[in-house]
Amino acid sequence: MAKLSEDQIRQALLKLTEWKLEKDMIVKEFKFRDFATSVKFLTMIQPVADSLDHHPDVCIYYNRVVIHLTTHDEGGVTELDIRLAEKLDELSKTLTS
Numbered sequence: 001m002a003k004l005s006e007d008q009i010r011q012a013l014l015k016l017t018e019w020k021l022e023k024d025m026i027v028k029e030f031k032f033r034d035f036a037t038s039v040k041f042l043t044m045i046q047p048v049a050d051s052l053d054h055h056p057d058v059c060i061y062y063n064r065v066v067i068h069l070t071t072h073d074e075g076g077v078t079e080l081d082i083r084l085a086e087k088l089d090e091l092s093k094t095l096t097s
């Protein structure tokens, strides 16, 4: 899948919640009530990432989960990153509401 231009990425971010463009990645910090919920979020991400064959870079800091998305094979952000970001936003809502 082809790398998106900066304009295309910024346009795509408009339909996402609180994702930022940082160099060749899009980044978001998700906040949960505790560490168990952070870990649960990660376990929910795994099947989605495997089904898309697209995997996030993840850091957990107690109740915060920082996700970096990029397409390693292309060296930048592609439509796959945008698709995964949308799915992560949906998943996170089931844990915070």
Ligand SMILES: C[C@H](O)[C@H](O)[C@H]1CNC2=NC(N)=NC(=O)C2=N1
Residues within 6 Å of the ligand: 053, 054, 055, 056, 069, 070, 071, 072, 073, 074
């Ligand atoms: C062989 C496999 O399809 C590739 O290595 C996939 C796996 N998951 C991936 N995830 C991400 N984020 N970028 C990739 O380029 C990528 N490539």
